[in-house]
Amino acid sequence: AAPSAVRDAAGLLADRVGRYAYVSSRSVYAWPPAAGLAEDGPLVAGSPDDGDVPYAEAKRGGELAVEAAFGADRTLFVRAGLILGPYENVGRLPWWLNRIARGGPVLAPGPAESPIQYVDVRDLAGWTLDAVAAGLSGPYNLVAPPGHATMGGLLGACVRATGSGAELRWTAPEELLAAGAEPWTELPVWLPPGETYDAMHTADVSRALAAGLRCRPVAETVADTWAWLESLGGVAPQRPDRPGVGLPPEREAEVLAALAGR
Template identity: 75%
Template sequence: MRLLILGGTEFAGRAVTEEALARDWQVTVFHRGRHEPPAGVAALHGDRTAGPEGLSALTGGEWDVVVDTWSGAPSAVRDAAALLAGRAGRYVYVSSRSVYEWPVAPGLAEDGPVVEASADDWDDVPYAQAKRGGELGALAAFGEDRTVLARVGLILGPWENIGRLPWWLNRIARGGPVLAPGPRDLALQYIDVRDMAAWLLHAAEAGLSGAYNVVSPTGHTTMGELLDACVRATGSDAELRWTDPEKILAAGVEPWTGLPVWLPPGELHGAMHCGDVSKALAAGLRCRPVDETVADTWAWLRGLGGRAPQRADRPVVGISPELEAKVLEG
């Protein structure tokens, strides 16, 4: 298979590139040149934020599949897809479950209502509208029969540049009492970036089309199992002190950003961690155990000296030692 990956050097795109190379696919990476792509790919340089002229490197060539991880202005997806529609077989767009209209009911499937959006937006728009606009741009060029919309949820694993699992691993590695947000058996729903990559390429090979919620089944792991795995992976003497959500929230700790991954039981948790993924599972999605995701992320992180890359357009996650101590002592 001949793959064109739009991106391909960081986190999700990197995982897709590595998976394709492992399958002996011919891989072309189109990126801005800020990061080195994996060895063995053909590299094309351009800048999608510069409009159509930024895509000049893509005016030649043919591919079996395009994978696009873009999360900015939807017009960038529209323009790339329009340029490639006659020279590529299938367009796989990494979208998000954020495209569903709020409130998102637990158990919502792919036929749920989505936000109003446009593929023609050039300016920054809210994340949900950006991803839905990207979907519309891909569909306009490739049609429903040649487009895969992978609506992912929380992504974890090696190469993470958001900081969620790296923050927990580094915090637990320091040891001592650790603020563990309860309840301990709180169900989580996420996808290992490598499992996501494998399914995207499988979808292309199998000729799939349409929208899929690409994330693990709800309860694939729990908050307790995730943090226990962090303790095992790091070999730390950390003491997980499970704390009621009400106490954490009363102290001003922000769910999701202050304590990454965690959302207290309620509407937000139901929307993020309780989606229907039966369609993707029936279409071949497989999810590795949480211990493997955590251990491999820790090995990667140690190789970087504990300092994970950080996307400039995303907030730094985690709480300060002072705030953590205040909650634990309160």
């Protein structure tokens, strides 16, 4: 929502409820955020009076709007990173599950041991409710800790959950980039080493862990998302304001063929 909408809502609620938990984003940190960035990192500019502004500025403006209405002691900022799990309407994990369920050789972005950070939506929701009940305030980075998940662990769990005979063809980042494969969009979740990887997959979440964050196993997130996806006939909902993700089959075949020919 636009910061001005958050401002108006917070203003109406300030004298009626005890606390405000605002699900923000790690995008509020100034670019490029350093690897291992904690909650005290530099932030983008934002205003509670802003209307339609870019995502990072909108989230920061929303934070400022809530804090202005409720005060710092009654405000909780849940700075989420990548969110996965059942009911996802962006399509990242659903795309990988559907692709791997089709079987055959799968272009798998490596290295397999590359750590990734996301949070299961149910873990995010549970932690937020507990944090509000405990009276926590201030900002918290909300993703799983480093080492909880890897790209190989995520895609391997997809193979097991779907029961497919897919063969993961692990491919080095430099080879993928040379072949023109697009990180994050064509190959969801994956990012090559660099600033964007550091921003998305190396957050310091020690504050949230100390405040009770517990993250379910990767296999559980993947299996539950697959069960949900199957209940929908394999077609996940898609937000109308977001483009679809994933490599089209013909594009994946082209990249695999090009890599095999080297």
